[in-house]
Amino acid sequence: MSEPLAQRLRPRALSEVCGQQHLLGEGCVFRKTIDSGRIPNMIFYGPSGVGKTTVARIIAENSGMRLHKLNGTSASTSDIKAVLAEIGTLNSANGLLLYLDEIQYLNKKQQQSLLECIEDGSVTLIASTTENPYFYIYNALLSRCTVFEFKALQPADIEQGICNALARLSAEEAGPIEMPQEACQYLADACGGDMRKALGCLEFAATAAVPGPEGNRLITLEMVKQVARRTAMRYDRAGDDHYDIVSAYQKSMRGSDPDAALHYLGRLLEAGDLVSACRRLMVCACEDVGLAYPQIMPIVKAAVDIANMVGLPEARIPLANAVVLVATSPKSNTAYMGINRAMADLKRGKSGPIPRQLQNKHFDGEDALVKGQNYKYPHDFPNRWVEQQYLPDALAGTVYYEYGENKNEQAAKAYWDKVKKK
Template structure:
């Protein structure tokens, strides 16, 4: 393979750039490649190892534990004793636990391995700081339509692709480009399945591709490459209260080896974003599911994720919390952040009383109802309603209570 195989990442591969030097065999820094699936991370890792004939070891964070990491490092240490350096490629490094990442540190520090790690998540949040500080971090961009088109056309004729066993009509190529959404692997998987459908010597048409799409999607998911479409469908099914569709997409992610922590995080977000006070216990269930994933791991945690999915999908829905915070943030951005009313300011420090701080504050617990008439917001926000509960689930009861609370609090004294 050559550097020409990598398309659409010219910003990283300019002559003399650190990544270019690595690919050409003259660089020595470990590298973390961060970007969407199908943008060339694995291809770059392979090229770096080929550049100077280094040993190439690959681990997938989906299946490798600390034991496997240590075994690879031991082999690399033995090879280093004979003057042979090892390139260690770790795919989806964000799925490695802190312990697994820590196991790599000494080997990277001592140049026992040249680490090339790939991740679809921001490494600042998912890779331990000592590993970050010892690595080049390079962000790959989604491929442009022109870059995907180049790859598809090359794959039709390349000996390692279809090798001319089928031809593709231009409309079919354009459909693949459109469907890829900047992901080369998605386009090439669909091309491969379409070629099987067309048969040897066949012509790949728009119809051939459309017939092959379902099969390509399943194959793509099974390979564990890109689950954004499936996680999107999962979240939208829960939001739409279709529990059966939600369970289908959950099963699909689990079968494809999706990181259960990723699923759990999305459930926690959804519990506040799409359910909120319509069923406050939904957040407790989602948080408990996330904790269970951490505590007992897979496969046992599958049931907990299913439990949380069923609860959230069947719960009454409300986005009132989301819109309330959005409205409050919009006011802040537009400059509505007036002075805190004097009676609410901190009165505990020396000199506070002279400034009038906390003077006139009414303590709600001194009132028989536990609520008093008092101005809480800054002057320019008096009477503004951010939270507008729906009539769904628990928010039905909140609506009546909130009307009473606002009437008391905002009553003129």
């Protein structure tokens, strides 16, 4: 079985790697450290297809140390023990380097088994992960390693990789393989910053290209569009891409940008994530529009109910209406900030007994200094209001809610200022 193009074209030196210049550029600390030959314990974090494994392999294979490669998806505890068993042997005279791909799949015990040998330097660890290491890797191991983030590749980086691949394919095949600039650009844009995905699509299109009269094969724009469909968007419901998209979705609505909000709604729906699209929409209506337009909450809830009833793809219609409404509505987070302040006080232990007049009991013990509940029923007073203490004594006078500047809250403020004669 032939080796995939992405595997055949792996760079053999850091200078051949496309992108990641924030790490690999001349003068960068990461590059200087690697070039010095002294390899520290490192964890590479970032999306798939951006060069994590490639860079790790280049470093490992040029380190001069005894190299072991394991993958977290298949490595067992006995595999790890077999690596550690070489510590102190002739094979490890120049040191042991363990390259561990997809480290997030190792359980806690397996990760902990590496701690002592990493601590004393008998094993150097280079690990890579597509998940946020601060969530998936245990703190004790994180504290012994330096985390480097690999970013999604830019279209220019992908385009360079495609050109390199075309040259390699042309040399390997019976005749040259040609690809117009617009097709190359389309593929570079469509792969979502994933070099592996771009090369996979390229290889597929190259296989389908029919040799012309002169023996050359042409990969057309139409061919690229057929193989690159639905590849432009990264999405993993359990990964960082999911949280980035839902974050951008709500922040766009909060920032009153309906165009961006619709874009991120589209990305969620394209991935089939109707649940997240509905949930963040309802949260935004309550958190960010709130009391500036309180009627929006049942409106958004109704739109979400319709979306869940009709399902995709029609769900996009009520949700689009609701998203635009939230994005273009006046904003107020006063209630949100108020509950946050109240809960922060509770977490700090600021509370106290409920005032006697509010308690649900109508008799007092013998030790009570003041007998009777003494609750004042607001409906018995003018304007249905009477001054009395509702907060516990320790919090008396504390203000959690502050009126917003929008029309609705200012109207309420004016009413209560008049009633309370402020």
